[in-house]
Amino acid sequence: MQVLEKEILIKEPGKAVKKFFLETYGCQMNFSDSEIVASILKKEGYETTSEESKADIILMNTCAIRDNVEQKTRQRLTEFRSLKKENPSLVIGVLGCMAERLKTKLLEEENLVDIVVGPDAYRSIPSLIEEVEGGQKAINVLLSREETYADINPVRLSENGVSAFISITRGCDNMCTFCVVPFTRGRERSRDPLTIVKEAQGLFDNGYREVTLLGQNVDSYLWYGGGLKKDFDKAGEEQKSNAVSFAKLLEMVANVSPLLRVRFSTSNPQDMTDEVLHTMQRHENICRYIHLPMQSGSSRVLKQMNRGYDRERYLDRINAIRSIIPGCGLSTDIISGFCTETEEEHKETLSLMDEVRFDYAYMFKYSERPGTLAAKKLTDDVTEEDKKRRLQEIVDLHRKHAHESNLKNIGNVYEVLVEGTSKKSTEDLYGRTTYNKVIVFPKEHYKAGDYVNVKVNSCTSGTLIGQIVK
DSSP, rough: OOEEEEEEEOOOOTTTOOOEEEEHHHHHHHHHHHHHHHHHHHHEEEEEEEOGGSSSEEEEEEEEESHHHHHHHHHHHHHHHHHHHTTTOOOEEEEEEEHHTTTHHHISOOOOOSSEEEEGGGGGHHHHHHHHHTTEEEEEOOSSSSSTTOOOOOOOOOOSSSEEEEEEESSSSOOOOOOOOOHHHOEEEEHHHHHHHHHHHHHTTTTEEEEEEEEEEEGOEEEEESSSSGGGGGGGGHHHOOOOEEHHHHHHHTTOOTTTTEEEEETTTTTHHHHHHHHHHHHHOOOOOOEEBBBBBBBBHHHTTTTOOOOHHEEEEHHHHHHHHHTTTEEEEEESSSSSSHHHHHHHHHHHHHHOSEEEEEEEEEEOOSSHHHHHHHHSOOOHHHHHHHHHHHHHHHHHHHHHHHHHTTOOOEEEEEEOOOOOOEEEEEETTTTTOOEEEEEEOOTTTTTEEEEEEESSSEEEEEEEEE
16 A cells, blocks of 8 residues: 655635645555646645645545555545544545545545545546535546546656656456456546657656556557547557557657666556567566466456456466566465355465466455445355455465565675665665565665665565675
């Protein structure tokens, strides 16, 4: 979970300055969306500051994918309501996927918020604030077939000034049965590649040295002049011949500068092509790291999830990655206890983990999300006790694999992009290798944004520890 807390000043002629506080929960996409929101507000005269207790307006950008994030959001809204008792004019709003899914409950039944804004309606936030200040509740959760925010230059809210996110698609067409994204973010559409390259160039010119291209499924990126991906077959021949695939987009961004590292997330096994892998192999500044969610090691469970691939296809992509990009870092997502999962199918997940041996993994027990296809059509019949036990077995096995992977790095030298000061010691810096492994080392005279060569001397299961070598 990433949490971002900012205040923003609203400056309007003839009006007192108002403070605006933004808090973000969830995935990288939400963090990127918050930067879009901040840009929209800045255009209206907003500037960043920092204390929620002094805010006139509070907005939460939320995630509805996992129940724990939703519960945290509700807890925070309750805390903010106590601030509203002290300041009745305080405006509280919820943005993002949770806003779209729970609009009626949040706005009317529970009366927790004044504003509800969906992921495609961020441009309307300033006018919605005006509605609330005029005495009305305000809502806009309309989904769009065109909105990509391509013309907006996001305000960078990350403090390191080194790494930044660039959204390349919005929405998703995959319809995985456990996922709310297609219902909260709409159909998949891709952003104009020239605007993506322009944004990457601008970031590089302003001192950033790493960009991460974001999408629910980056491998299905397809630009043919605008429109939904599902309508590509209806496009003209010229549009089709000039279409930009994800592999082409990767190359375009990599060509901004050899000093600009390029990462991307998230990939999908059913759409990842060898062309993407060969593009990565040709460009050293495209990081040797792929996040490839597997979710389950059982083909039957994957079919229940409507993932679009089976165990064999997943292993085919893993083998292709290792053949074309030897040593490539790998991470994944895993769900324990999905509907009807048996003990044998859980063991299939463990055996696939043993076969692949991921460097990093995001691991969760299944929690039914209202509105998803699984909630409508499948029975959540795995007991909570079994879900927790299976998850713990997954976590334990992954920690073993990650530690063994890190041990293999001891003695090696890696080029590291310095991202900042270590959380544990002001005398140490940290950064990541091209394989996305975090490494901590004495800072000497270096600073964030520098490239340094670091020799690994030791490790934990999650971090490499080393020293700079000349």
